[in-house]
Amino acid sequence: MKDVKVLGPGCKRCQATEDMVKAEAARLGLKVQVEKVTDYAAIAGYGVMSTPGIVIDGKVVHAGGLPKSADVAKWLAA
Template sequence: MEIKVCGPGCASCEKTQKAVEAAVALKGVQATIVKVKDFQEIAQLGVFSTPAVVIDGQVKCVGRIPKQSEIESWIG
């Protein structure tokens, strides 16, 4: 599983990344977490507002910090 956390590195993006890392650790899933800061790459994913979470190419959340429980449901 590949999880991309998209954003320039603002406080909201950092909180999102921490929530993703916590959810992955809690669920014990094998996942690669990638921080995407390049706006062109973010736009190519179909994301135009940050923070955003993309799991295996599917955009799950845009423009807000997702709850850890939401992330857990996305990663199974």
């Protein structure tokens, strides 16, 4: 099971990112645990200054702007 954190204040882009992660995981048949992190101090703790951000198994894989579905699938499959 992959541990995924979506970093952001809860804006539309952050919600779209969370939905995209869940959709790509389902498409790939992967089990993921998705957690939303909205605390700015916690987000900054990952070194992310622009949101949304994605952390997979403790590693920041994306920060700032809406990611592409293909990239999300690649990150989840790795």
